[in-house]
Amino acid sequence: MIVPPWAGFVADFPDDQVEGGGDIQVFGGRNVAVALGEILASLGCSRVSAPKAAGEMGWEFTAYYEDRYPIFCRLQSFHPVFWLLFEDSSASKKGAVAYVALWRKFGNALEQDPRFHKILWRSFKEGPPDWDEVEATSDSPERAFEEEFPPSKIKIDKPRTSIxxxxxxxxxxxxxxxxxxxxxxxxxxxxxxxxxxxxxxxxxxxxxxxxxxxxxxxxxxxxxxxxxxxxxxxxx
Amino acid sequence: MSEGWSSQSNDDLDDIDAWMARRNAQLALQPEADSVARNLWSQANQSGDDLYAGNPSDLTAIGLAALSGAGPYPTTAANDDDQDLDGYAPYPSAPGDGAAGQDDTEASVGGADNRGPDPLTAAGGSAPQGSPIPGTQNPGPDPSQPNGANDPSVSELVVVGRPPDQAPQPGFFDDLNHNPIAQAVGGTTGFLIGLPAGALRGGWHALEGVGHGLNFVGGLFAPGGVAKAWNEASAAAHDALQYGRSAIVDPSRLAKDAISEGAAAIHSLNPFTAPQTDTALGEFGHELGVGANWGETLTNIAGAFAAPEVAAGVDAARTFAATRDANIAEMMGRGMDEPTATYLSKPYKGQGEHAVIPQAQDRILGFKTPWLKDVTISDWIMNSPLNVSKPRGMSQGDFYEYHFGVDPRFYGARLPQGLNGGKGWSGKRLGLERYSGPQQVWVRTPGIYKDTAFGVGSGEALGLLPQDDAEAPQ
Known part of the structure; x- marks a missing residue:
């Protein structure tokens, strides 16, 4: 299988959504996006951008792994459940290799971080896990990240050239x-x-x-x- | 062989002394003759006159004939069978011309433009192509003769204008140009290349139409403009009435005109009814025009496709408030509670869908473009109608459904606290399906492009339809 870029998890962060007049003024999730950016920076990413509001799609930011391979992240808040899209933006084979390496590090780091629980990874085609599915997941998963996604199981998704x-x-x-x-x-x-x-x-x-x-x-x-x-x- | 060595007219071929004297005189004149001939050649090039000098000796012959006072440049034709050169009258005879004998020739001069039929064919001769000497004449002396005695003289050459039907030298490119497969490829390439230019031309014609309309309206405010406009309108009305009367007298005219117009349209669009050329380049140029006509037509057809969508959007925006209750009822019918349905039936006021360049700035039209991240794109471009798709007259719920349909990265959105049992809106939960292929491209296209297509198709102007929030239902 190739890297599943969608994740659903529960995060122990306060809800930062701003509402007024029965409407959403500022969508929540910025605080979690900042925390994820800090994790990426600790894993060797540089130029981690500040989260940018993307309306109902939440918050987006980019980072560069090994200072040259761009990674795109989008976080949507359904507090306390969150959806994360963790995508390779490099469009190159070397970038795809670097992305897999970073994704493995990131998955492990997220699992180790006590602020995040019930982490479920899904393929691009499947999309993010449903909120009920995330919440129904056990706090202590049966298999660790490395057991569920051993290196032999994850293939590199070579960028496809479009004609x-x-x-x-x-x-x-x-x-x-x-x-x-x-x-x-x-x-x-x-x-x-x-x-x-x-x-x-x-x-x-x-x-x-x-x-x-x-x-x-x-x-x-x-x-x-x-x-x-x-x-x-x-x-x- | 010696018969073919025809000397100057009226000379006795057996008189070697006289012949030698004349040849010596010609040789003495050669430098001057060459100079004169070069001038004539230059003039002919500038004026476009036909003057043929395939060999260096032809140039000398031309110069000698001109020096003899025969005219601007000489043309000598063989007449082995003593026939007069009918249709060759504009060429005056060279001095000494008279009784043309078996091997005599007539040295004629004159401009190529006013000469009659090709002297070669008029003389009944058949010259090999590219040679100034007709087939009926002896090709000339053996070049191995000593002392230049076999050099050609004026009378021994036929100096004629370039044969108009002279075939080009065969070569690879010429063969390719006449190759049927290359012609087909050239035509197809021309057709495809003409399409985008025709699409732009369609837009230009639409603007022209609007410009004419604005000119007419603007003219109303100029001094005497109303009278002028009235005259134009009257003339147009008169023409229409005249046509109507003639159609009443002869009703079949309507059908004939319709058929004629239809045939003209088909002729301009059908690459197979038009006359074919026999070269690949000719086919390319011809099909380029046909392709451009198709491009313009397809643009108009796209406008016709856009028209219902644009009209429906405008109508939805206009009737939004009136239909809101029905929308709420429809959403509740799908299992939503009333507060959620009421919230989702509110007019959409969000950012819209960044269809061309997403906010991540990592792709354009779906093609990954990593270097775009390093480009600073101002917000007014990123959030402009050129980049954002936000269809008219949509409620919050309508837009989420639309967004789910066109964006493979959009699965749901959060709702305010307390709505939908604390859950958000999910396209998957509602069982929605995504667009794919060309339909996705079309649906996702920002409204301003559809408005433009509609404008081109209907003759309206670019951007006449409002795109800003002012049109959004309140």
Whole structure:
């Protein structure tokens, strides 16, 4: 199985939700998000951002493992039950390896932390565990984290390269070049100008998609090039 | 062989001395002749006149003929069968031209533009392509003759304009350009590449339509504008009435016009009814135009798809208060208690769904983009209608259902204390299902893009429909 990124747990934190006029003014969970960020920092993460309000989706923050692999966290409060989404944002194979290592450390740390109980991990497809399921879980689980998720059981989820950014990028850049070129012979200057503007717009959007496409494969496309150019810098 | 060595007209071929004297004179004139010919060549290039000099000796021949006073540049045609060159009259005869014998030729001069039919075909000759010498004439002296005696003279060359049907030199790219498979690929590529440009053109035409409308309205406020507008409206009304009268007289005209318009539309969109070109590049250019027409049409169709959704959203926003009780009853029918149903039936005032770039800034349109995290994107862009999807006229509960349908990372939301037995709202508990594929893309698309598609499809302007909270039901 690949890393289950959803977790549901009970946390011994005060409810920090702000309500007024029968409505929710500030969604709860910020205090727990801060605590989770501190745990990640203790596990070697850097640049742990302050939690940012995401409306009904709770609080979000990012951290960088080994100073280069981004991890995304979202915490939703249903006090005293919380949902956590712990996702790899790196889009690279090395990032995926680092993510698995961090996830293992984090799972163990969460289990060891006395403020968190009844921790259940779920796959992306399953989604977070239901509140009733979390609350019904025993405080002392039958199996420890390492027993439930031994290293041999967890596989690395290699980032999948999507062909769509390439197709869209090539399509739009080609259109951005060919459309004005085909109309360049027009004697109508206004017509010609219009197609040049269309061309610039299409080319820009296409180039942007190509950038996204290349970014997907930067380990195979860009990193080897960087290693050839700056071998020392690429090692860091 | 010697017959083919036709000398200047009227000369006796047997008179070697005379021939030698003339050849010497020509050789003495060669530098000057070359210079004159180069000037003529340059002029012909600038004016676009046809002037053919496939070999260096052709250039000398042209110059010699010009120096002899024959005209701007010479054209010499063989006439082995003593026929006059019909249709070749614009070319005056060279000096000394007269009784053309078996091996005689006529040296004619004149501009290529005013010459008649191709002298080669007019003379009944068949020249090999790319050669200035017609097939009916002896190809020339053996180059191995000593003392240059076999050098060609003016009368021995046929200097004609470039044959208009001269085939290009065969080569890889030429073969590729005429290859049927390359033509098909070129046409398909052109069609696909034309689509996005056509979509933009559709937007541009919609704006033009709005601009014309605004011009008309603005003109009403200009001095004499009302009278002018009245005249335009009257003229349009007159045309419409005229058409109506003719349609009454001949009702079949309506059908004919409809068929004609439909045929024109099909012609502009069907890549197979239009005349095909015989090159890949020609196909590419042709299909580019057809693709652009399709792009514009598809944009209008997207507008037609958006129209009901936009209309329903506007209607929901307008009738929100009136339908709220019914919504509460509907939610209670699904098992919710009244306070929860009342809360969820309130107008949604949240952040909306960040459809293009999520707040995590780790992807665009669902594609992971880690470097985006390092880019500072201001809140007004992140939370603008360009990035956030927040359909009109939705209640809190409606939006949660919508959000669950389009966002695979959204499973539920918390409710105020005391509602739903202290539990939150859960899409899974309600048994909701998510959108997938193109439907998810369409539903998730922020309203401003759908409004734009609707505007393009209906000729409305961009952003005329309100997007801010002011339209939200209170």
């Amino acid at each position: 769509w950014p390439y197709l869209i990028g090539i399509w739009l850049t080609a259109s951005g070049i060919a459309a004005p070129a085909a109309k360049w012979g027009s004697s109508n200057l206004f017509h010609k100008f219009g197609y040049v503007v269309f061309g610039i717009i299409l080319f820009s959007i296409g180039a942007f998609f190509l950038l996204i496409a290349i970014n997907q494969n930067r380990e195979t496309l860009l990193v080897p090039w960087r290693q050839r150019k700056h071998p020392k810098r690429a090692r860091h």
